[in-house]
Each structure stands twice: as C-alpha cells, then as structure tokens.
C-alpha cells in the first residue's frame with residue numbers, strides 16, 4: 053500500500069519518515085517544514101522537494117527510466133520538467149500562486165521550494181505567522197505535484213481543488229488539498 057502510494061505520487065522509493073526525522077534537525081528551515089499547521093502529506097512532499105528527490109521527468113531520465121516526453125505536463129511552454137521549472141517558473145504554478153495570494157492577501161516570496169522557505173524564515177514575522185505562510189506554500193507545492201501526477205497519469209487535473217478552512221479556535225488557516 054505504502055509502495056503503491058509512493059509509485060502513484062512519483063516519490064523517491066527510499067524515502068521514509070524515519071530517514072526524514074534523522075536529518076531534519078540539520079536544516080535551518082526544518083522548523084518551517086515541520087510546522088504545527090501543515091498536513092503530514094504536505095510536509096512529506098515539501099521535504100522531498102527540498103532535497104530534490106521528487107521524481108520529475110528530468111530526474112527519471114537521469115536514472116535511465118523511460119519517459120514519453122521530457123516536457124512539463126502542466127503548461128504549454130515545452131520546457132523540460134525539472135523541479136525548478138515546476139515550482140518556480142511554470143505558468144500553471146504561477147497562476148495558482150497568484151490566485152492564492154489574492155485569496156489570502158499573502159504574498160508568497162519567489163524562488164524554488166527551498167528558497168521560498170528560507171525567505172519566509174528571514175522575514176521579520178512572528179514564528180506562528182511564518183509557519184502559516186510556510187504551510188500555505190507547502191499546500192501549493194503539494195497541489196502542484198498532485199496536479200502534475202493527475203495530468204501525467206490520468207490526463208486531467210479536474211476534480212481536484214483546494215478546500216479552504218479557517219479555524220477560529222486556533223486562529224490558523226488550513227488548506228486541505
């Protein structure tokens with residue numbers, strides 16, 4: 053079941069929560085990745101992305117795993133699907149980030165997955181607010197990766213949405229994708 057999920061999500065097969073726990077403390081941004089707000093599945097994808105371990109098409113090709121086409125599945129730019137392209141320059145992702153920014157009133161810093169978290173870390177914000185923004189970024193990363201997998205393996209990204217929840221009790225925002 054776990055391996056099946058890994059295959060479906062295009063995850064690095066050798067990754068595990070245990071191995072993630074073993075090295076998380078070495079990263080300055082670990083506190084933002086492993087925040088109190090994000091869902092575990094979002095944290096897992098962000099953690100793999102920070103380490104460059106998501107099985108993007110360029111990585112599959114480097115591992116000599118055949119891919120039909122090397123280009124990004126989400127946009128029409130005919131750009132090579134790298135992790136940097138998917139999360140930083142892809143028009144599809146940019147539109148999602150813009151929509152989320154308009155929706156929440158929060159401007160997500162630009163950059164790749166790790167750079168964004170480092171930029172959030174360096175902002176003069178309260179820790180809880182940093183964690184909320186990091187959780188928002190984590191939900192975007194997760195949703196982009198999920199949409200990419202749906203487009204690649206099912207031919208559509210329809211049927212998926214981000215369910216916005218606002219928790220009055222803890223005054224925190226959650227995005228359940």
Ligand SMILES: [Zn+2]
Pocket residue numbers: 124125126127128129131137138141142143144
């Ligand atoms: Zn793209």
